[in-house]
Amino acid sequence: MTTSPRSETVPGWLRVRELMTTGLLAQAVTVLCDLGVPEALITPRDVVALAKEVDADPEGLVPFLRAGCAAGVLDEPEPKVFVLTELGQVLRADHPESVRLLCSLTGREEFHRTWANALHSARTAEPGFPIAYGKPFFDYMKATPEFAALFDRAMASSAAVDNLLSGYSFDGARHVVDVGGGRGAMLTAILTRYPHLRGTLVELPHVAEAAREVFAKAGVTDRVTVVPGSFFDPIPEDGDRYLLSRVVGNWNDADSVRILRGVRAAMDADDRLVIVGNVPSGNDRTNYPRQLDLYMFVLLGARLRDYDEYEVLLREAGFTPTGMTNFPDSESVIEAMPA
Numbered sequence: 001m002t003t004s005p006r007s008e009t010v011p012g013w014l015r016v017r018e019l020m021t022t023g024l025l026a027q028a029v030t031v032l033c034d035l036g037v038p039e040a041l042i043t044p045r046d047v048v049a050l051a052k053e054v055d056a057d058p059e060g061l062v063p064f065l066r067a068g069c070a071a072g073v074l075d076e077p078e079p080k081v082f083v084l085t086e087l088g089q090v091l092r093a094d095h096p097e098s099v100r101l102l103c104s105l106t107g108r109e110e111f112h113r114t115w116a117n118a119l120h121s122a123r124t125a126e127p128g129f130p131i132a133y134g135k136p137f138f139d140y141m142k143a144t145p146e147f148a149a150l151f152d153r154a155m156a157s158s159a160a161v162d163n164l165l166s167g168y169s170f171d172g173a174r175h176v177v178d179v180g181g182g183r184g185a186m187l188t189a190i191l192t193r194y195p196h197l198r199g200t201l202v203e204l205p206h207v208a209e210a211a212r213e214v215f216a217k218a219g220v221t222d223r224v225t226v227v228p229g230s231f232f233d234p235i236p237e238d239g240d241r242y243l244l245s246r247v248v249g250n251w252n253d254a255d256s257v258r259i260l261r262g263v264r265a266a267m268d269a270d271d272r273l274v275i276v277g278n279v280p281s282g283n284d285r286t287n288y289p290r291q292l293d294l295y296m297f298v299l300l301g302a303r304l305r306d307y308d309e310y311e312v313l314l315r316e317a318g319f320t321p322t323g324m325t326n327f328p329d330s331e332s333v334i335e336a337m338p339a
Helices: 012-020 022-035 046-056 058-072 087-091 099-107 109-115 120-124 129-135 137-143 145-157 160-167 185-193 205-218 253-266 288-300 305-316
Strands: 074-078 082-086 173-181 199-204 224-228 241-247 272-278 317-326 331-338
Touching: 012 022, 022 087, 022 099, 022 317, 046 058, 046 082, 058 074, 058 082, 074 331, 082 087, 087 099, 099 145, 109 288, 120 199, 120 288, 129 137, 129 241, 129 288, 137 145, 145 205, 160 185, 160 272, 160 331, 173 185, 173 205, 185 199, 185 205, 185 241, 199 205, 205 224, 241 253, 253 305, 305 317, 305 331
Parallel strands: 173 199, 173 241, 199 224, 241 272
Antiparallel strands: 074 082, 272 331, 317 331
């Protein structure tokens, strides 16, 4: 019986070499998504027909397809014939758990140039993005509408909305204030699920204007007030649920406390704060939360926090944490009340 090379003990130097080139597989998957390959591979296709459909060169496409096989999202049942695997289905735009937009986003040049400055972040605890682009990440987004639109679409396509709706009840609420709520996808989902609710979106002027179209399309405009502004500005005081989704995890401790104190100033004793974000825990099944922690640090100078760290942050800002619904490897829901 011949021993397969895959079953032999792999030396450390080879494991590390494989580790250091894993990012190439991620970039190959991004290229496949941007070309529309997942949609074209409903059934097995030979590379010539596939390349014609996605407007690529057949020989140029082959190494990307085989990298997709190495990543487990494609299979090559016959030479130069490829098919999408069960894992690869989530790369399709029409899949209910699609990560296609997220792949397109993280494969952008903006992130590669940031990673090239990761050593700066390790030495200084400062983000690498301004070194690459001369301005902070969110200032760059404001000046680059095309990138900002992709970023917002990718964020709207991930698990945060589903996790919030399954992990938290707004039955007893009357008015949700979504602070830094982007283009309104999450607030729209909440108002659609809970027809008795009213909502307020607080967002920067250029984003708030786009949110009005989202609310109109969903038919919830008559229940929403849009307030152009920043979460560093005074927060509207007419809510009883204050939502910070993917906000606290984007800022360092000092800025996070400042944001939380601003929300606390708008709240009455019976109001509640709801935070949605990745909270690393012992329940995680993958390394994704820790990888995302590094990603946020180099990009923004921010850190993901576990629940104990959130407790410290919330108490410093004048809150008493009341519990968390944890979603392993994904975005969790934390509730707090004014102290």
